[in-house]
Amino acid sequence: MPLRIGYVREHFSSPLLQYADQDKGKTFTLVECPSGTGQLINRLTNDEIDVAIALTDPLISGIANGSTAYKLVGSYVSTPLNWAVITGKDSKYNSISDLRNTTLGISRHGSGSETMAYVMAFQQGWTTNDMKFKVNNDIRGLVASVNDDSSSAFMWEWFTTKPWLDKGEVRFIGAVPTPWPSWTIAAKTTAPSEELKQFLATLSTYVKDFDSEESRTEKNIPFIKQRFGYKEEDIQAWLKTVKYPEDCLKLDRKVIEDTLDVLKKAQVIKTEPEGGFKVEDFVSSNVANLV
Structure with a gap:
């Protein structure tokens, strides 16, 4: 039975989509989750997908906060994600500091848009008492929310949101x-390990090809332009900021430790077991190589 990849x-997702174009559903099928990592985690938990390619921080905080439905099995993007802080075109908010004690839009609870709001609050010196949220499901709901004043702002990846900025529907007030590292791969704890390792090993070849200098100058721009409709200059700007891992099967112990440390300080992780977290508890050791 093909793996279900959320x-x-x-x-x-371009390397994954290139892999899917060649695989044609023989070994895996794609399950789109437009609401982001919160939706991916829900679908893992509800046995609607086997694998999630999702944001690092919600995956780690989900396990830290008690989820046993999934574990980390690999790496996907090795560079940070640049979250834009976005408000309505005519809103009264002009800087991140203006957002204290306001209602922030998020896609879902447990999503990257929520965890990064807590990180932003931690950086600003706010407390959790300064944080209120409104769930808006997806990017369209979030854009509508900041323009009807039901939320003050939301956070979303910079280049994904830039088309709304270019159309004059939103304003960026910070980043x-x-x-x-921004993207990690998780799988249900019951997913078949051999199939997972084969999927990740083959995905690594597509990731390495996409990340090569030749592909960056020849193939990547027309592929992204055709699939996503982005402007060429935006694609070129994004490609200058992003790097992928050499091996998707490797997980860096220090990345998990450092992410846990920040999420604890930002109060995304509410409690810690006696003696602290063990990195091994976050990883499927029969699939991933923890280094």
Whole structure:
């Protein structure tokens, strides 16, 4: 039975989409999750997908906060994600500091848009008492929310949101890069390990090809332009900021430790077991190589 791979249809998914074009459903099928990582985690938990290519921080915080439905099995993007802080075209908010004690839009609870809001608050010196949220499901709902004043702002990846900025539907009032590599791969704890390893090993070849200098100058721009409709200059700007891992099967122990440390300080992780977290508890050791 083909693996069910949950993903978000964004430019970061390009190597996965190239793999899917060649595989044609023989070994895996794609399950689009437009609401992002919160939706991916829900679908893993509900046995609607086997694998999620998702944001690092919600995956780690989900396990830290008690989920046993999934574990980390690999790496996907090795560079930070640049989160834009976005408000309505006519809103009264002009800087991140203006957002204290307001209602922030998020896609879902447990999503990157929520965890990064806590990280932003931590950086600003706010407390959790300063944080209120409104769930808006997806990017369209979030854009509508900041323009009807039901939320003050929301956070979303810079280049994904830029088409709304270019159309004059929103304004960017800041940016908060993640303090960790942005995308990680998780799988249900019951997913077949041999199939997972084969999927990740083959995905690594597509990731390495996409990340090569030759592909960056020849193939990547027309592929992203055709699939996502982005402007060529935006694609070129994004390609200058992004790097992928050599091996998707490797997980860096220090990345997990450092991410846990920031998420604890930002109060995304509420409690810690006696003696602290063990990195091994976050990883499927029969699939991933923890280094």
